[in-house]
Amino acid sequence: MTDFIQLFINGLAIGGVYALAAIGFVIVYSATGVVNFAAGQFVMFGTFAGVAMLLNAELPWPVGYGAALLAMALFGALFFAVLYLPLRKSPVVTIIIGTVAIGITMQNAALLAFGSWPFRLPSPVEGVNLTIAGATISAHAIAVVVVTAVMVALLWLLFFRTSLGIGMRAVAQDIQAARLMGLKVNRLLALSWVLAALLAGIAGLMLGPMWFADTSMGDPIALKAFAATIIGGFGSLPGAIVGGLFVGLSEVLGASYVSSAYKDLISFGIMIVFLLVRPQGVFGERVQDRG
Amino acid sequence: MSMRFPLLLGIVILIAGLGLSMLLTDYHLRLLNLAVISAIAVIGLNFAFGYAGLISLGHAAFVGTGAYGVALLTTLLGWSPWLALPVAVAGTAIFAVLIGLPLLRLKGHYLALATLGLNVSFSMVAANWIELTGGTNGISRIPELQVAGHALADERSYLWFALAVLAVSAAVAGLIHASRHGRAMIAVRDDETAASMTGIDVTRVKIAAFVLSSIYAAVAGGLFACHMRFISPEDFSYAHSITYLAMLIVGGEGSIVGAILGALLLTFLPEWLRFLGSAYLAFFGVFVLAILVFLPSGLVGFRWPGSLRRDGRSKGPAMVAASKEVRP
Numbered sequence: 001m002t003d004f005i006q007l008f009i010n011g012l013a014i015g016g017v018y019a020l021a022a023i024g025f026v027i028v029y030s031a032t033g034v035v036n037f038a039a040g041q042f043v044m045f046g047t048f049a050g051v052a053m054l055l056n057a058e059l060p061w062p063v064g065y066g067a068a069l070l071a072m073a074l075f076g077a078l079f080f081a082v083l084y085l086p087l088r089k090s091p092v093v094t095i096i097i098g099t100v101a102i103g104i105t106m107q108n109a110a111l112l113a114f115g116s117w118p119f120r121l122p123s124p125v126e127g128v129n130l131t132i133a134g135a136t137i138s139a140h141a142i143a144v145v146v147v148t149a150v151m152v153a154l155l156w157l158l159f160f161r162t163s164l165g166i167g168m169r170a171v172a173q174d175i176q177a178a179r180l181m182g183l184k185v186n187r188l189l190a191l192s193w194v195l196a197a198l199l200a201g202i203a204g205l206m207l208g209p210m211w212f213a214d215t216s217m218g219d220p221i222a223l224k225a226f227a228a229t230i231i232g233g234f235g236s237l238p239g240a241i242v243g244g245l246f247v248g249l250s251e252v253l254g255a256s257y258v259s260s261a262y263k264d265l266i267s268f269g270i271m272i273v274f275l276l277v278r279p280q281g282v283f284g285e286r287v288q289d290r291g
Numbered sequence: 292m293s294m295r296f297p298l299l300l301g302i303v304i305l306i307a308g309l310g311l312s313m314l315l316t317d318y319h320l321r322l323l324n325l326a327v328i329s330a331i332a333v334i335g336l337n338f339a340f341g342y343a344g345l346i347s348l349g350h351a352a353f354v355g356t357g358a359y360g361v362a363l364l365t366t367l368l369g370w371s372p373w374l375a376l377p378v379a380v381a382g383t384a385i386f387a388v389l390i391g392l393p394l395l396r397l398k399g400h401y402l403a404l405a406t407l408g409l410n411v412s413f414s415m416v417a418a419n420w421i422e423l424t425g426g427t428n429g430i431s432r433i434p435e436l437q438v439a440g441h442a443l444a445d446e447r448s449y450l451w452f453a454l455a456v457l458a459v460s461a462a463v464a465g466l467i468h469a470s471r472h473g474r475a476m477i478a479v480r481d482d483e484t485a486a487s488m489t490g491i492d493v494t495r496v497k498i499a500a501f502v503l504s505s506i507y508a509a510v511a512g513g514l515f516a517c518h519m520r521f522i523s524p525e526d527f528s529y530a531h532s533i534t535y536l537a538m539l540i541v542g543g544e545g546s547i548v549g550a551i552l553g554a555l556l557l558t559f560l561p562e563w564l565r566f567l568g569s570a571y572l573a574f575f576g577v578f579v580l581a582i583l584v585f586l587p588s589g590l591v592g593f594r595w596p597g598s599l600r601r602d603g604r605s606k607g608p609a610m611v612a613a614s615k616e617v618r619p
Contacts, residue, residue: 106576262415265416272408
């Protein structure tokens, strides 16, 4: 039982990271229709923004975290200008390949800048452990769960209680109507990319202390975020959260109770079953793309 | 397109390839072999993606099925590669039917993610089913191909054989494109509802395109196994699926010539850009993006500025209409 509590909290923590990555992915998808295959590289950039600010520049951690997130926000705006604007009228597959291509460039750029040697990004609560019902749990895992919950609450406030967020939802629903209502559509679209990059940055900063910071960490995160999005429901924010937590838990619990070699097969197997049986996921969008 | 084009294409491939095989060094011949094998796989992907509009990010899994089929049948059971090759291809085709029946009900990015999941699962099984596949150590000592008692051991003779397979593959693909089956695939891509109104069985056409693409992939995989004589799961990771798709898009989707050009270019590009060193992939991403933005119908769509010549085949614009999504 103590093992289970420990695994469960760790699963929730890693699931929270996947959930934030998946939320960023979903925000961009619902606002701009872009399926961002570079989503995992965004998270990797977040981790390495942390590495650059905390380890290389040796900033104290509140300043370092702030600087890293600022860099991520700027990167989101840059991505909007360089990838989204030139390709927004292209067919889906062109955009998919475009984001894949940029993802390859991002990974290679990080490799050139930081080298292939993995980094160990420290946590602000490094080395602190708590004992809950006999189980030893790292304070970082608890902090990740708390930060994820706070981010979800803030997002809810943004989308349902501020005119900015309501405008973003309007753009996601109907871009023409939003423009006719006088909303600054391009600004809101850019904002959704910035928001996605920020969430990926937070996910990356929280992931750094749990995994080693390695420039090839982006792809596995992207695959988990995709699985989370499909399971929860494409385009649904609650779905991204539930899906992310589910994928994280199934990974950690599956690795210790089923098979560590095939732990990833569990989430992909469930993703494919969902695609076949219930492609709209748990909370899904209306699916036109099923035929 | 007349029936002459496929024959002509096959002959051009053979002549150009034979000429090159006399000029190049052994190292470049090896690259050319890999390019020719990739070209066969990409011509296959063109059926699924270029003609029928099915976004597959799992093509390397079918290349892998063919390669592992040949490798296992020859090393474990001691079969001749000539017997193992058709059996592996047939096995891959059956696998593609079983995968395609449920998966092809999905479209757009759903299909892309499902096929991506398929490819990742394939790699995971290949890397972890150690008793059968040797895990990440792969399978070595795959026997070489023998033609009339002569082993295709060196790069040049293997290239001649691979070129012959490519010429036949391209010619057959051209014939299928020109036939009503090819037109049915393109009709399904352009407008499914309209296609089914004209009496086309949309599901069957999609499955046919998917299975055809897997057959070409398996042939390429078998050739790869016999050429390298060693395979491991990394050779068939989803990164390779992305490369195949990039080859097709850079060359020109919906075009057999484009598929071959794309495979050649993306195989040799790292070689030509060797001065970039480890920055090559960063360049590669930007290069593919530039092609997408400035040459949306690929290299075959290139026209000298100011030229008014246009061929009547539908390419980019039809694709745009086909895959444009209805947003909620």
